[in-house]
Amino acid sequence: MRPTVNDIAxxxxxxxxxxxxxxxxxxxxxxxxAEAVQExxxxxxxxxxxxxANLARQRDYRLAFVLPDTDSQFIRTLLGALTxxxxxxxxxxxxxxxxxxxxxxxxALAGILAALPEAGVVGVALMAPETxxxxxAIRSLRQKGLAVVALVSDLPNTERDHFxxxxxxxxxxxxxxxxxxxLRAGPARxxxxxxxxxxxxxxxxxxxxxxxxxxxxxxxxxxxxLETHGQGALLHDFVGQTLARYPDIGGIYSLGSGxxxxxxxxxxxxxxxxxxxxxxxxTPHARTALESGAMDAVITQNVGHVVRSALRVLRxxxxxxxxxxxxEQIRIEIVIxxxxxxxxxxxxxxxxxxxxxxx
Amino acid sequence: MRPTVNDIAxxxxxxxxxxxxxxxxxxxxxxxxAEAVQExxxxxxxxxxxxxANLARQRDYRLAFVLPDTDSQFIRTLLGALTxxxxxxxxxxxxxxxxxxxxxxxxALAGILAALPEAGVVGVALMAPETxxxxxAIRSLRQKGLAVVALVSDLPNTERDHFxxxxxxxxxxxxxxxxxxxLRAGPARxxxxxxxxxxxxxxxxxxxxxxxxxxxxxxxxxxxxLETHGQGALLHDFVGQTLARYPDIGGIYSLGSGxxxxxxxxxxxxxxxxxxxxxxxxTPHARTALESGAMDAVITQNVGHVVRSALRVLRxxxxxxxxxxxxEQIRIEIVIxxxxxxxxxxxxxxxxxxxxxxx
DNA sequence: GCAGGAATGACGTACGTCAATCAAAGAGCC
DNA sequence: GGCTCTTTGATTGACGTACGTCATTCCTGC
Numbered sequence: 001m002r003p004t005v006n007d008i009a010x011x012x013x014x015x016x017x018x019x020x021x022x023x024x025x026x027x028x029x030x031x032x033x034a035e036a037v038q039e040x041x042x043x044x045x046x047x048x049x050x051x052x053a054n055l056a057r058q059r060d061y062r063l064a065f066v067l068p069d070t071d072s073q074f075i076r077t078l079l080g081a082l083t084x085x086x087x088x089x090x091x092x093x094x095x096x097x098x099x100x101x102x103x104x105x106x107x108a109l110a111g112i113l114a115a116l117p118e119a120g121v122v123g124v125a126l127m128a129p130e131t132x133x134x135x136x137a138i139r140s141l142r143q144k145g146l147a148v149v150a151l152v153s154d155l156p157n158t159e160r161d162h163f164x165x166x167x168x169x170x171x172x173x174x175x176x177x178x179x180x181x182x183l184r185a186g187p188a189r190x191x192x193x194x195x196x197x198x199x200x201x202x203x204x205x206x207x208x209x210x211x212x213x214x215x216x217x218x219x220x221x222x223x224x225x226l227e228t229h230g231q232g233a234l235l236h237d238f239v240g241q242t243l244a245r246y247p248d249i250g251g252i253y254s255l256g257s258g259x260x261x262x263x264x265x266x267x268x269x270x271x272x273x274x275x276x277x278x279x280x281x282x283t284p285h286a287r288t289a290l291e292s293g294a295m296d297a298v299i300t301q302n303v304g305h306v307v308r309s310a311l312r313v314l315r316x317x318x319x320x321x322x323x324x325x326x327x328e329q330i331r332i333e334i335v336i337x338x339x340x341x342x343x344x345x346x347x348x349x350x351x352x353x354x355x356x357x358x359x
Numbered sequence: 360m361r362p363t364v365n366d367i368a369x370x371x372x373x374x375x376x377x378x379x380x381x382x383x384x385x386x387x388x389x390x391x392x393a394e395a396v397q398e399x400x401x402x403x404x405x406x407x408x409x410x411x412a413n414l415a416r417q418r419d420y421r422l423a424f425v426l427p428d429t430d431s432q433f434i435r436t437l438l439g440a441l442t443x444x445x446x447x448x449x450x451x452x453x454x455x456x457x458x459x460x461x462x463x464x465x466x467a468l469a470g471i472l473a474a475l476p477e478a479g480v481v482g483v484a485l486m487a488p489e490t491x492x493x494x495x496a497i498r499s500l501r502q503k504g505l506a507v508v509a510l511v512s513d514l515p516n517t518e519r520d521h522f523x524x525x526x527x528x529x530x531x532x533x534x535x536x537x538x539x540x541x542l543r544a545g546p547a548r549x550x551x552x553x554x555x556x557x558x559x560x561x562x563x564x565x566x567x568x569x570x571x572x573x574x575x576x577x578x579x580x581x582x583x584x585l586e587t588h589g590q591g592a593l594l595h596d597f598v599g600q601t602l603a604r605y606p607d608i609g610g611i612y613s614l615g616s617g618x619x620x621x622x623x624x625x626x627x628x629x630x631x632x633x634x635x636x637x638x639x640x641x642t643p644h645a646r647t648a649l650e651s652g653a654m655d656a657v658i659t660q661n662v663g664h665v666v667r668s669a670l671r672v673l674r675x676x677x678x679x680x681x682x683x684x685x686x687e688q689i690r691i692e693i694v695i696x697x698x699x700x701x702x703x704x705x706x707x708x709x710x711x712x713x714x715x716x717x718x
Numbered sequence: 719g720c721a722g723g724a725a726t727g728a729c730g731t732a733c734g735t736c737a738a739t740c741a742a743a744g745a746g747c748c
Numbered sequence: 749g750g751c752t753c754t755t756t757g758a759t760t761g762a763c764g765t766a767c768g769t770c771a772t773t774c775c776t777g778c
Binding site for chain 2: 052055060084093170171174176178184212304325326329331332333335336338341
C-alpha cells in the first residue's frame, strides 16, 4: 500500500497537523521537528497524492494562451492542438482561456496581459515578439505570482520561467544541411524567402542556415532574404525575376511557415518539383506540398507536443513542482514525404467557450 | 463552477444512485431513464472528475512491461525511459512492474505472461516476436480482462489492443530516400546490415528500403542483407571484404539498432566518414557517431514518448476510456547532427523496486 | 387488480488531502 | 514563578466520486 500522511505522522511521532504544516510549508514548526518529518517522509517513501490534494484544495489551474490574431496556417494548427489539449485536460482540472492580440500592437498586448491576474489566471503561455512593453508586462505578471512560458518564439531577455519551442538556429542549420545534401550537382545558388525578417525566428534560422552553408557547402551561393509580408503577388514577381536572373538556382529555403504562396507560384512558373524546396512548420499546405513533391522537406515542431508541454510546465510551475526536462524538450523534426505522420481527423471538437474566446 | 454528479441528478430529475449506475454502466436502469441522464450530462457539460473517481475507487493501475533480457543499447535506453516515466506516473496512481524473458524462449515468455493476472496486473506492454505461443498467451490475457499493447515491435495477428511504435516499412522508405539523396554521384552500391532478419522490424524496414530504392533510385544497387547476430568480428570481416570487392559502394544501411560495431569497424578500415551511413534508433552510440560524422542520419522513435504513450493507452483501456490518437501516434524521427536533441542527465533515478525487477 | 421482478431512491462510509479551529504544551524573558 | 509568544496536537468538515445496503416505486403480464 502506498503510504499516506497518517503514516508519516505515526512514523515521525508527530500529529497530522504538523505533517500538514511541513508538507505545505506553513509556519509554526520548529526546524528540528520539520527535519524529523522530512526524514520520515524519505524513510517511508511518501509521495503526495496530487489528485487527492487538488481535490481537497479545490484547485483548478486556469491557464491563458496569448497569441497574435494573425490568421496564418500555423496559428490555426496551434489553435487546433490547443482545443484538443483543452478538451483532454479537463480531467486534469485545467481550464484554458485564449486571448488574441493585434499582431502589431504591443500596447494592446500589454493591456491583455495586465488583465490576466484579475481573471484568476495562474499561468500564461505567450507567443509574441519581445518588446520593452512586453518585458515589463511579464515582469509584472511574475511579481504577481503567475507563471509565464514563452511559446514557439522565445523571449530570452525577459523573466519568463521557461521556453517551449525549438532552437531556431539549430533548425536553420538543419535546413542548410538538407538543402546542401539534396542539391546533387556542384555549384548552385539558393534563394531565401521570409515573411518578415523582424521576427526573431526568421533571423535565427537564417543565421544557422548561413553558418552551415559557409562552412560545409562553400560551393553554394545564398541570396539575401526576401521579405514577402504575406503578399503572394510580391513573392510571385520576385521568384520569377530571380529564377530568370540566376539560372543556376537549385533550391529555395523558406524561413517562414507560409508555404502555399510559394508552391502555387512555382507551379505557375512551371518549376514545381525541379528545385529543392525546404520550409518550416507542418501545416496542411506543407503536408500536401510534401505529398505532391512540391516540397522536399519541412523542418517542424510537433504543435500538439508544444501545447501539452506548455500546459504541463505551467501546472508544475503553479505548484512549484519539478518538471521533467526530457519530456519537455521539443524536438526539431525533419519531415519528408516518407515519414509524414498520418493526418488525423480533428479532435472531439470542444470549442473553447465563446465567452472566453472573445478577447 | 464545474458541474458534479449531483447537478446531473438534479438536472435529470433522478437520484444520485441512478446517475451513478448510468455513469459506471451498471445494470438496473431503464433505457429511457439512462438516455435522460445522458442528455442531462450533455446539457450541463459534465466531465467526470477522474481524480476523485479513482480516489474513491481506490484504484491504482498496475501495469507490466515485458521485455526481452537482451542487453542491447536500445533496451537499455528503453529501460531508462521506463524508470523515468515510472517515477513520474506515481502521481497518476500507476505502478509499473518489469518482467524480462529469455530472448529465444517463447515458452518462458508465455509462462511470465500467464502469471501476470494473479499479480494484479491490469495492463501489459509487450515487446516480443510473434509466435503461436505468444498469440495464445495474449488471447488468454485479453479474456481475463487485461489490456495488452504491443511495444516497438507490432503483433498484428494477435488480439492486442493497440500498437505503440512506428511503421517500420515507412521507416525503411525514409532511410532509402535519405541514402539515395545523400549519395551525391550517380551509380553506386549500398550495403545492408542487420542483426537478424528474423525480426519483423528488420524485414519491414528492408522492404520499405527496397521499394523506394527501386522506384526512385534505379541507379543504386542494393546488396543482400548480412546478418551479424551481434558478432563484431563477423561484421568486420564482411564489411572489409565487401568494400574491397565493390569499390563503388557509397553507403551502408544498418537495419538494426547496434551501431557501435559498425562505426568502430569503419574506423579501423580507415573508411570512417567516407560513406553515407544510415541506421536506426538514437542510442548513446548512435549519438556519438552522429556527432563525429561517422553516421549521417539515424531514423528513430522517441523512446520516452513510446513508454509514456504505452502507459496512457493502458490506463485508458483499463478504464475503457477513449484515447487521443493524435497524441499516441509515434513519429518516425530523422536525426542528423544538426537536430540532435540535447542529451539530458538521467532522470531522478527511481529504480523499479528490486522485488519487482526480479521476475 | 395483483403478484413479482425490475428500476429507482435514500443514505452512509470511504478515499487522501487541505484548511481551519481551539486547546495544550513548551520556550524565552523579566 | 508568572508572563507572553511560539510550537504542537486533536479534531472536524469539506472536495467529487464509488459502491454497498435496504427500502420503495414503477412496470408488466396475467
